[in-house]
Amino acid sequence: MDIDFSLYLVTGRELLPPGKDFYETLEQALQGGVTVVQIREKSLDTAEFLEICQRSKSICDRYNVPLLVNDRVDIALAVGANGVHVGQTDMPIAIARKLLPPNTVIGTSCNNVEEVKKALSDGADYIGIGAVWATKTKTLDKPVIGVRNVGAMLEVLDGTSVQAVAIGGIKSKNLLRTLYGSVSRTNHSLDGVAVVSEIMTSDNPKEAAAYLRNILREFQSGSSIQLGLCTQPNTHTSESITREIVGLMVLMKKISPLIHQITNNVVIAQSANTTISIGASPIMATSAQEMSDLSHICDALLVNIGTLTQDAYLGMLEAGVCMNAKRKPIVFDPVGVGATAFRKSAVDDLLNTWQASVIKGNAGELAALSGITEVESKGVDSVGTGFKDPVTFIRNLAKRERCIIALTGKTDYVSDGKSVAILKNGHQYLGEITGSGCITGSCIAAYCALASRLSESKPLKEDKLVRGDVFVGTISGILLLNVAAEIAAARDDVRGPGTFFPALLDELANLTPQVVSERVRVELA
Ligand code: 3NM
Ligand code: MG
Structure with missing residues (x-):
């Protein structure tokens, strides 16, 4: 199935504000424009994890948003999830693929170029590139990648249909920088970003998600030119540059x-x-x-x-x-x-x-x-x-x-x-x-x-x-x-x-x- 990875919510119930209900947060985040959800639980018994996934799946279904399950292929099967996300130390992709119905989306986490190459040869449908920024949400056992190193990882995906999201410390205040900087020399950019705390800790998850979506749209429309490279076609000549310099000199005096x-x-x-x-x-x-x-x-x-x-x-x-x-x-x-x-x-x-x-x-x-x-x-x-x-x-x-x-x-x-x-x-x-x-x-x-x-x-x-x-x-x-x-x-x-x-x-x-x-x-x- 085709998933829109633009704004990928990874859940973390432990981050909810006091008194805030998990399902309410999930539903509000969907209203704000989350395009795909992963249920991530690291310390739950199977029965409770299963129940959360079942209820979450029915909420996501109402918004026509796909649901992925972290790590647990059995639970993904049980709830008819759209996919699973398996980490580097979880079940191998090839085995998950055998167990799950055709068309199930399988993603994995990558921290460096070697892991992206491996994910490709293992047949991943998408990769999570992380952690791009420092994060308190997960204890990291690998180095923080940094925005400027994401491009080299994306370049490995050139010519494939494997999608990529960035994860780790992504907030509204660094989102545009993340998107703008995470582009390869070959112009391969991210398909989306995955976010935990910025949405899960919010008192107003709908607003938090909508705000992130707006920044994603701004980037996709290419309208943030003075952040760095001009995205318009380049039509300069020596003569046009000289003309523009003179024009700018006149403006300098005025402004x-x-x-x-x-x-x-x-x-x-x-x-x-x-x-x-x-x-x-x-x-x-x-x-x-x-x-x-x-x-x-x-x-x-x-x-x-x-x-x-x-x-x-x-x-x-x-x-x-x-x-x-x-x-x-x-x-x-x-x-x-x-x-x-x-x-x-x-x-x-x-x-x-x-x-x-x-x-x-x-x-x-x-x-x-x-x-x-x-x-x-x-x-x-x-x-x-x-x-x-x-x-x-x-x-x-x-x-x-x-x-x-x-x-x-x-x-x-x-x-x-x-x-x-x-x-x-x-x-x-x-x-x-x-x-x-x-x-x-x-x-x-x-x-x-x-x-x-x-x-x-x-x-x-x-x-x-x-x-x-x-x-x-x-x-x-x-x-x-x-x-x-x-x-x-x-x-x-x-x-x-x-x-x-x-x-x-x-x-x-x-x-x-x-x-x-x-x-x-x-x-x-
Ligand atoms: N995976 P936040 S970083 C779940 O590097 C997860 O693979 C990561 O949370 C990885 O948006 C991370 O709150 C946590 O920083 C991201
Ligand atoms: Mg895992």
Whole structure:
């Protein structure tokens, strides 16, 4: 039988609020839009488990929703369940298959790629991928997978009809991030999510389920673009990009977006000044307690992990979740991620917790992020010439991280997973001052902020001129800084890196669309 796995309720009676009846919760969850139910009982006698399944089956039948039984093939048979879910240590799928009537759906749990391969060869109809997030509902004996590792498991299912749901710690507040991040490089996404506590602990299970269903619909409709990759077909050319940059420059003056920046203490003042010069407004705040308020008023967030502290890390976690909830862009700069184990694990946790819209880094940082050893780093700087094939590298990384990737260096590369823009403006002085990479992040965030403004429900009339997605926003931020650097470096009063930086701020503030369209050097690969 065909099951709609979109919203899969796995029951847990022990989680019910005091006084709340199990069958009432089940029925309300069905009214809220649960599409399939699994009865899961870990410590009941057979007679009681059987009775719960019988009564649950008749309720599910009234809503035309299939019922699956955890583990117990005999009980599934007895109540005429639509299927069973067998864990890695339960009855083997092949034997369950022999015992159950044809068309019975059989699912199993998988924690890694090897288990998915085994589930496929054993003939599972669907798999539960878990635990994707940490959970208190079940004692886990295997590692938490993390959203960014689900895609590799889904890819194993390419070309098969085996369905997949994610399970473990899935809540309304991380659901969109879970769905958006759990997509393979081949574009294989989840068929649904399985939820226990978010529904079972609710006083209003109907509302809890309906809320989750709405987020599932939002994802399916592909309307959450500035969360990361633009889902619309990509029709950029060098000329159209130059036109859009100029259009965005005009908008920047009108809108002056507010850019929240959590950055390192080497470059705070530099970044705030750069943000003002480019026409936006900075706010530099790091306390977790103020992140929710800031997400209401800010148009984009920059997270830069140079000089990372535990407090700033907590602020970053919270800020990103709040900005994802508001569907506003996040630019992430994993400064020196290869340098220490603390930074590496912080970056993993941050990227598993929220969806970045843009990740920018130098060759060493992006190499460390992707786990390859082709590029050498020293401290926070990369050394040597970088990647042999930067175009292919960043296209693949954009697909894997599901966001825009910007690789900065003498030549800058920006990819949305399809196109790669190659940007050739700039000046060597940028490499001779501290923080030029960090202020590039500020410029990218300012221009990506326009993308979120443009896709609000009441678009400005300029919306017709510029689509302003985060791909073009990223290119704009990088190019404008680099063009201003060229002009500043050529000034008579600039004699070295010391006089260069103030001149750079001047020229950023003085840039005109005319000069920019003459100087911009962008190619597409
Ligand atoms: N199976 P909640 S995690 C039943 O990893 C179950 O296979 C898991 O509960 C697995 O939605 C889990 O409350 C519990 O986090 C999920
Ligand atoms: Mg089991």
